[in-house]
Amino acid sequence: MRRPIARGGRRGVGGLALAGAAPPHPRAKLRYPVPSVFSSRLSFDLRPNRLTAALARLGEARVPVDDLTESNPTRAGLAYPARLLDALGGRAGLEYDPQPFGLMAAREAVAGDYRRRGIQVPRERVALTASTSEAYSLLFKLLCDPGDEVLVPVPSYPLFEHLAGLDAxxxxxxxxxxxxxxxxxxDGIRRATTDRTRAVVVVSPNNPTGxxxxxxxxxxxxxxCGERGLALIGxxxxxxxVLEAxxxxxxxxxxxxxxLAFSLGGLSKGLGLPQLKLGWMAVTGPDDLVRQALERLELVCDTYLSVATPVQIALxxxxxxxxxxxxxIRERVARNHQALAEAAAGCPAVGVLRAEGGWHAVLRVPAMQSEESLVxxxxxxxxVLVHPGYFYDFPSEAFLVVSLLPRPDVFDRAVSRVIARIEAAA
Ligand SMILES: Cc1ncc(COP(=O)(O)O)c(C=O)c1O
Known part of the structure; x- marks a missing residue:
């Protein structure tokens, strides 16, 4: 997950509880509103929150912080093979062959990767993107008019509000x-579906609930979705x-x-290579709908042609x-998850919620004080930096979210300090 604490007020960048009540335009309060030069899509709360400010103060004082929110795999002490990126340097990358959905050999490689997982999808139904975040944006353009709605899970990934908002x-x-x-x-999804709903997003496994x-x-x-003419975005x-086999x-x-459904994946999480900027989507559904979706999506992708050639060739x-x-990564998250469960087992104040997969764990902690004050x-x-549950729109307090990626020595040291602090506060 990216920088959910970099910006935002009390509710971080989550704030889905506020969805629907779009934040007022920055100039709306003026007696004679001056038209802003900026789009109202960007009326997010841009002030640093208290956690960001505290982190910055520690940084200025050069106090080392154990980051239990680290979800950048390239900073997790993994042993990447030294020659892994050699294939990016081949001469074939000197030729530019613009293809809206990407080079066929790369699309075939993605289809092959789905087959490895026991999932059949023809390569013609695979489109490459620069990232999963970009795939969301392309799909919102394909499916939604400004003001349309997409149903997203809570608690979940805090970037949805930005991803959707930036596409109006x-x-x-x-x-x-x-x-x-x-x-x-x-049932909640059925009830939340309106005439403006265009898609349901499911995250599987979900971040951070696993x-x-x-x-x-x-x-x-x-x-x-079939009955109501909605797309399913997976x-x-x-x-x-997988944490529970x-x-x-x-x-x-x-x-x-x-x-009509779109499966999103990519190198960022699939291989721990977010810096290569390559993701994908694969499409299924009633044939005629798939055909129409691909025709339109091709136009969207052709407008940007955002995936670099060398990474497609190397795919x-x-x-x-x-x-x-x-x-x-699989071994790391399983190891850290186990270590967390063992550390929490000795502390009745801390419960580790069941996680079936993913890179995160959720701790239930006593709500004696607010999550914000605890973190x-x-x-x-x-x-030690941990995330409060409200960044992910947990419906109540108090929850903490930790990444399972950090190096084991850092993870164990940080977890024991977090647990000691919770015990002291309980
Ligand atoms: C559930 C989920 N989807 C998508 C992404 C973004 O992936 P990408 O780096 O490919 O944009 C993240 C990043 O943390 C995520 O947690």
């Missing part, structure tokens, strides 16, 4: 509910990071044909050789 689309929350494990509130979409949920959502960037889960939104070898990085204490007194 309104994110509307639907709930994931926790009863010992997380479940999609399918919950996979279950078969029955996919069937219900596919039926609903963010599957963490799909391969024998869990019945869906592999992909591609496992249904009732609704087949990256998907093969990079698997070693994925294995390391500030943890930062200022223990020099």
């Amino acid at each position: 689309v309104a994110p509307r929350p639907y709930r994931l509910e926790y009863h010992g494990s997380w479940a999609v509130d399918v 919950s996979y979409l279950k078969r029955a949920e996919l069937d219900a959502l596919a039926a609903h 963010d599957e960037v963490f799909a391969e990071y 024998d869990l019945p889960r869906t592999a992909s939104v591609l496992g249904q044909r009732q609704a 087949p070898s990256l998907l093969g050789d990079g698997a070693i990085v994925r294995t390391q 500030l204490q943890i930062l200022e007194k223990e020099h």
Whole structure:
């Protein structure tokens, strides 16, 4: 996840609870409103929040901070093969062959990677993008008019508000509910669907709850989307990071044909290579709808042609050789998740919520004080950075979110300090 604490007021950049009540335009309060030169899409709260400010103060004082929110795999002490990027330097990259959906060999490599996971999708239904974030933006352009709505899960990834807002689309929350494990509130999705709803986003496994979409949920959502003419967007960037092996889960939104659906993935999470800027989407659904979607999407992609040639050429070898990085990340998150569970087991005040997959863990902590004040204490007194649940729009307090990526020595040291601080505060 990217910098959710870099900006934003009390609610970070999440704030989906506010969705619908669009923030007032910065100039709206003036008696004679002066038309702003800037788009109202950017009327996000740009002030640094208290956590960002505290972090900056520690940085200025050169106090080292253990970052338990680190989700950049290139900073997690993984052993990337030294020659992994050699394929980017070949002479073939000197030729520019602009293709809206990307070079066919690269699209075939993505289709092959889906096959490796037991998912069939023809390469003609694969489109390359520069990232998953960009894929969202391309899909919002394909599916939505300004002011249309997309249903997004809460708690979830805080960037949705920005991704949707920048395309003049309104994110509307639907709930994931926790009863010992997380479940999609399918009835809530039905109720939240309006004439302006264009798509339902599912994140599987979700960031930060780690919950996979279950078969029955996919069937219900596919039926609903099919009936109401909505698209299903499946963010599957963490799909391969399974923490509970024998869990019945869906592999992909591609496992249904009732609704027009897009499966999103990419190198950023799939191989721990966010800097290469290559993602993809694969399309399924009723054939005629897929054909129409691809025709239109081709125009959108052709307008930007945003994926660099060398990384497309390198993709087949990256998907093969990079698997070693994925294995390391898988081992790392599983190891850290286990260590967290063991550390928390000795502390009745801290509960680790069940996580089925992904790179994050959620701690339930006593709500004796606000999440904000707890994370500030943890930062200022223990020099450990964790995220408060409200950044992800948890419906109530108090939750903390930690990344499972950090190096084990850093992770263990930081977790024990967080737990000690929670015990001291409880
Ligand atoms: C659930 C989820 N989807 C998408 C992304 C963005 O991926 P990309 O780096 O490909 O834009 C993130 C980043 O943290 C994420 O957590």
